[in-house]
Amino acid sequence: MCGSYDAVGAAVRRRPPQLAGWSSALTGTITMLYIRNALRPSLTRMFVARNASLHTLPELPYAYNALEPHISEQIMKLHHTKHHQTYVNGLNAAEEAYAKSKSVTEKIALQSALKFNGGGHINHSLFWKNLSPVNENGGKLFEGPLKDALERDFGSVDGFKKRFNAATAGIQGSGWGWLGYNRDTQKLEIATTANQDPLMSLTPIIGVDIWEHAFYLQYYNVKVDYLNAIWNVINFKEAECRFLEATK
Ligand SMILES: [Fe+2]
Numbered sequence: 001m002c003g004s005y006d007a008v009g010a011a012v013r014r015r016p017p018q019l020a021g022w023s024s025a026l027t028g029t030i031t032m033l034y035i036r037n038a039l040r041p042s043l044t045r046m047f048v049a050r051n052a053s054l055h056t057l058p059e060l061p062y063a064y065n066a067l068e069p070h071i072s073e074q075i076m077k078l079h080h081t082k083h084h085q086t087y088v089n090g091l092n093a094a095e096e097a098y099a100k101s102k103s104v105t106e107k108i109a110l111q112s113a114l115k116f117n118g119g120g121h122i123n124h125s126l127f128w129k130n131l132s133p134v135n136e137n138g139g140k141l142f143e144g145p146l147k148d149a150l151e152r153d154f155g156s157v158d159g160f161k162k163r164f165n166a167a168t169a170g171i172q173g174s175g176w177g178w179l180g181y182n183r184d185t186q187k188l189e190i191a192t193t194a195n196q197d198p199l200m201s202l203t204p205i206i207g208v209d210i211w212e213h214a215f216y217l218q219y220y221n222v223k224v225d226y227l228n229a230i231w232n233v234i235n236f237k238e239a240e241c242r243f244l245e246a247t248k
Pocket residue numbers: 079083124209211213214
């Protein structure tokens with residue numbers, strides 16, 4: 001399965017806690033407890049609350065310097081190890097607090113933190129996968145169903161990129177630019193989301209981070225240069241995989 005919000009969420013949510021140094025028998029017992037959470041919700045909540053580290057920073061599928069000169073090693077390293085890690089930490093903390101919360105008002109008060117950090121985690125998890133080094137076909141869109149659909153829905157691939165860049169550059173403040181698939185109309189659409197809001201109205205095909213931390217150290221205030229450059233390292237193979245899954 002290629003990258004999707006569901007794939008990212010399932011991979012981390014279903015992963016039992018790592019119990020380094022614990023006996024295999026005890027680890028097995030706790031894993032069973034975790035799996036049976038539908039039958040033993042209170043015990044599982046207690047365990048998760050005390051050992052909450054369910055979400056982890058995914059490894060990049062390439063080296064930090066592999067996207068140069070289009071995205072610098074410095075940006076990639078900071079973006080991945082500092083910014084994404086902060087969302088992971090924030091999500092784990094919010095989920096731990098949610099598991100401990102005893103009232104509806106306490107749960108409602110955590111919604112903002114869950115949305116911001118959860119969105120940050122899953123958006124970035126998709127983002128790393130939709131980039132690829134040039135020598136691994138980054139930026140190359142071969143003949144196939146995605147290219148056909150882009151030409152059908154936007155007139156041409158270049159026309160799509162121009163409209164995508166214009167919409168994404170127009171975001172006020174921080175956010176994300178998206179190519180998404182509309183299951184109702186069965187067409188590709190360009191969309192934007194603010195802050196770390198995930199794309200919920202469409203199935204994400206390509207997401208581009210337009211927070212300043214994604215480009216400022218290299219492109220300063222010139223968002224358009226960053227947006228023009230990133231097409232050189234877009235992983236269209238991954239995008240086409242997401243497209244094909246969305247259109248099943
Ligand atoms: Fe980011």
